[in-house]
Amino acid sequence: MVTRTAAETALERELRGVAGAVPDPELPVVSLAELGVLRDVRVSYAPDGHPSVRVELTPTYTGCPAVETMSEDIEQALRSHGQRDVAVVTVLAPPWSTDDISEEGRRKLAEAGIAPPRPRGTDGVVALSLTVRCPHCGSTATELLSRFSSTACKALRRCTACGEPFDHFKEL
Numbered sequence: 076m077v078t079r080t081a082a083e084t085a086l087e088r089e090l091r092g093v094a095g096a097v098p099d100p101e102l103p104v105v106s107l108a109e110l111g112v113l114r115d116v117r118v119s120y121a122p123d124g125h126p127s128v129r130v131e132l133t134p135t136y137t138g139c140p141a142v143e144t145m146s147e148d149i150e151q152a153l154r155s156h157g158q159r160d161v162a163v164v165t166v167l168a169p170p171w172s173t174d175d176i177s178e179e180g181r182r183k184l185a186e187a188g189i190a191p192p193r194p195r196g197t198d199g200v201v202a203l204s205l206t207v208r209c210p211h212c213g214s215t216a217t218e219l220l221s222r223f224s225s226t227a228c229k230a231l232r233r234c235t236a237c238g239e240p241f242d243h244f245k246e247l
Contacts, residue, residue: 084118086126091116093156094130100144101226102244104187107145110135111175114166127160128153133171135228136247173246185210189229190217190243207243209234217241 083091094116095108107113115131130149134142146163153161173192176184181191190210206215214236221231229242 083116087116087118090118090128090153090156090158093152094149097145097148097152100141100148101228102184102187102189104183104189105176105180107132107149109177109180109183111177111180112145112171113149125160126158128158128162130161130163131166132163133166133169135171137167138227141226171247173244176244184244188239188241190232190241192244192246207232209237209239210241211239212237 091108091113095106095113097107099105099107099110099112102110112133112135113130114133115129117129119127119129121127130153132142132145132149134145142165146165149163150161174194176192184191188210190207193207207217208215209217209232212234214234216235217232218235219230220233220240223229224231224242229244231240232243233240
């Protein structure tokens with residue numbers, strides 16, 4: 076999770092809420108804030124008082140094809156909210172990780188039948204356990220069908236207990 080260094084203004088907090096509520100184009104059950112890709116929202120003012128909004132967005136990986144759509148959707152949401160001068164920039168450092176997904180985002184992924192990524196250990200190491208819990212029945216008796224699913228961020232698995240296939244959001 077990225078922490079801001081300067082105090083956020085009330086307008087920035089309001090605009091962060093608007094931009095953060097935009098659904099992820101590939102995982103529409105979670106918002107960009109819940110996915111943890113929305114990094115910062117800043118408002119600056121021209122000498123005439125005209126506000127300008129800068130949004131920083133970090134894709135889940137550098138080749139993410141959805142980043143352009145995310146940027147356009149954020150711009151549209153902020154313009155619909157009355158902001159005329161909006162710029163969305165992609166920042167790659169610090170890199171996004173699955174630890175940036177909020178607890179609410181993990182819950183929504185599971186409710187949508189997508190196994191959420193496992194959290195890292197406190198030392199930053201991802202557990203090497205290969206068990207993935209089925210989002211339908213909770214069994215850990217699952218098998219990998221494909222390293223990639225509908226998006227590069229997800230793998231396709233099947234539960235051998237209930238027989239249901241499901242997506243697993245891969246840990247990064």
